[in-house]
Amino acid sequence: MQLPTSSSIVILTGAGISAESGLSTFRGGGGLWENHRVEDVASPEGFITDPQLVHRFYNQRRAQLRTVQPNLAHLALAELEKAWPGDFMLVTQNVDDLHERAGSQKLVHMHGELAKVRCMLCGEVLPWEGDTQPGTPCPTCGKKKSLRPHVVWFGEVPFALDCIGRALEKCGLFVAIGTSGHVYPAAGFVELVSPFAYTLELNLEASQVASGFFELRSGKATELVPALLKELLAGIQAPVHATGP
Numbered sequence: 001m002q003l004p005t006s007s008s009i010v011i012l013t014g015a016g017i018s019a020e021s022g023l024s025t026f027r028g029g030g031g032l033w034e035n036h037r038v039e040d041v042a043s044p045e046g047f048i049t050d051p052q053l054v055h056r057f058y059n060q061r062r063a064q065l066r067t068v069q070p071n072l073a074h075l076a077l078a079e080l081e082k083a084w085p086g087d088f089m090l091v092t093q094n095v096d097d098l099h100e101r102a103g104s105q106k107l108v109h110m111h112g113e114l115a116k117v118r119c120m121l122c123g124e125v126l127p128w129e130g131d132t133q134p135g136t137p138c139p140t141c142g143k144k145k146s147l148r149p150h151v152v153w154f155g156e157v158p159f160a161l162d163c164i165g166r167a168l169e170k171c172g173l174f175v176a177i178g179t180s181g182h183v184y185p186a187a188g189f190v191e192l193v194s195p196f197a198y199t200l201e202l203n204l205e206a207s208q209v210a211s212g213f214f215e216l217r218s219g220k221a222t223e224l225v226p227a228l229l230k231e232l233l234a235g236i237q238a239p240v241h242a243t244g245p
């Protein structure tokens with residue numbers, strides 16, 4: 001791949017990038033959706049039906065965050081952001097905080113963040129480390145039964161789609177890492193980039209939308225992402241002209 005250093009880069013990550021840190025992916029053997037019904041724990045209707053269950057599900061996942069660390073793939077993306085001369089945006093579908101703990105700053109959590117809660121009455125978004133229960137009062141407005149995980153559930157609109165769309169339209173390189181391509185709108189991002197952009201998928205196995213990418217690389221994120229970093233940084237030292245896909 002040859003990329004002018006003035007090009008902007010958009011990276012999309014999914015659960016596969018955090019798998020080697022010890023967090024379960026959603027689909028496939030041992031995935032989160034094997035043991036939990038999506039509609040029970042990740043939908044507004046599920047929250048209305050059984051808020052205790054939903055709080056418990058996210059409490060467990062929030063607690064698990066404290067037991068895992070960013071891996072070489074998260075670290076490589078943070079390093080790329082710092083070194084890349086052009087614009088850079090990291091869009092993650094993950095609600096874990098491993099990208100920011102690795103040092104990423106130009107980061108968009110399009111499906112929200114486990115380490116935050118939101119008050120459905122006053123709208124306040126708050127950093128949150130411990131557990132929540134239906135009776136936990138909102139620290140801002142004091143109301144009970146109003147806190148919910150600051151995550152996007154099925155049927156809800158992901159965050160920051162406008163600014164993601166603008167970045168996709170003008171990027172020279174779009175890379176999707178560790179995402180199965182089952183969930184839209186993220187799965188459709190590869191269709192939104194300019195026809196002149198280079199599109200690359202890094203995944204253990206080809207995603208549902210793999211045919212939309214110019215290049216596929218198959219393997220573990222902790223191997224493929226550091227290798228991509230090396231390739232792109234080599235291009236900064238010896239700039240080249242774009243050849244396009």
Ligand code: OAD
Nearest residue numbers: 014015016019025026027093178179180203204205220221
């Ligand atoms: P999935 O669980 O659907 O897919 C994970 C992908 O990561 C699969 O394609 C795996 O092959 C790949 N993978 C697993 N281990 C890997 C590794 N070590 N290195 C590289 N790739 C690896 O997770 P997502 O695509 O992120 O949404 O799921 C998308 C959305 O569906 C999630 O954000 C969540 C979920 O329902 C909401 O909850 C709204």
